[in-house]
Amino acid sequence: MSAFSELYSEIAQCTDCGLARTRTRVVPGEGPEDADILFVGEAPGWHEDQQGRPFVGPAGHFLEELLHSIGLRRDQVYIANVIKCRPPTNRDPLPSELMACRKWLDQQIELIQPRMIVTLGRYSLAQFSPGLTMGKAHGTARKKDGTILFAMYHPAAALHQQSLRKTIQEDMLKIPLLLTQAEQVEEVKEEDKPQQLSMF
Numbered sequence: 001m002s003a004f005s006e007l008y009s010e011i012a013q014c015t016d017c018g019l020a021r022t023r024t025r026v027v028p029g030e031g032p033e034d035a036d037i038l039f040v041g042e043a044p045g046w047h048e049d050q051q052g053r054p055f056v057g058p059a060g061h062f063l064e065e066l067l068h069s070i071g072l073r074r075d076q077v078y079i080a081n082v083i084k085c086r087p088p089t090n091r092d093p094l095p096s097e098l099m100a101c102r103k104w105l106d107q108q109i110e111l112i113q114p115r116m117i118v119t120l121g122r123y124s125l126a127q128f129s130p131g132l133t134m135g136k137a138h139g140t141a142r143k144k145d146g147t148i149l150f151a152m153y154h155p156a157a158a159l160h161q162q163s164l165r166k167t168i169q170e171d172m173l174k175i176p177l178l179l180t181q182a183e184q185v186e187e188v189k190e191e192d193k194p195q196q197l198s199m200f
């Protein structure tokens, strides 16, 4: 069994927080094991919980549209969430749930070793860049331990707030340039302040 298969199997059996009691299926994530880009959303919704796959509802369709705008298909990137089981009624994840689940995403990152991690939404942003607000951080990149961190609004935000659609589309278009000019993205140390982000 490959390291990935073993990890999926462990995640599927996880009961480390209360969401294990209400989920239909665990949603570990999917994509190539050597993907250059890892997209990290918040948590599974109803559709994802039913199918055991990330981003398969309306927000997922918009994400696929966004990927298409930069010449990518969803099977060319890795897609995951910070929380692997659906919070009831799609409520916000609790701090204890985020803490309990973080180990799985960390292990996925360790195996994939992506060149870029795209955080989708504030919960994902907070996991990688605590202290940054989405309003200021979206569309900006920083590098941490050699990996580019790029912040975007969650695609679902465009479904609830049409005015964000163009912003999300414009931010997505920055990704190819960031990958080709990765060496220009500034490495930010933990002690650096949020305003020292490299702006793209």
Ligand code: SF4
Residues within 6 Å of the ligand: 011, 014, 015, 016, 017, 018, 019, 020, 026, 083, 084, 085, 097, 100, 101, 104
């Ligand atoms: S949300 Fe994460 S920590 Fe909680 S049961 Fe599911 S996999 Fe385990």
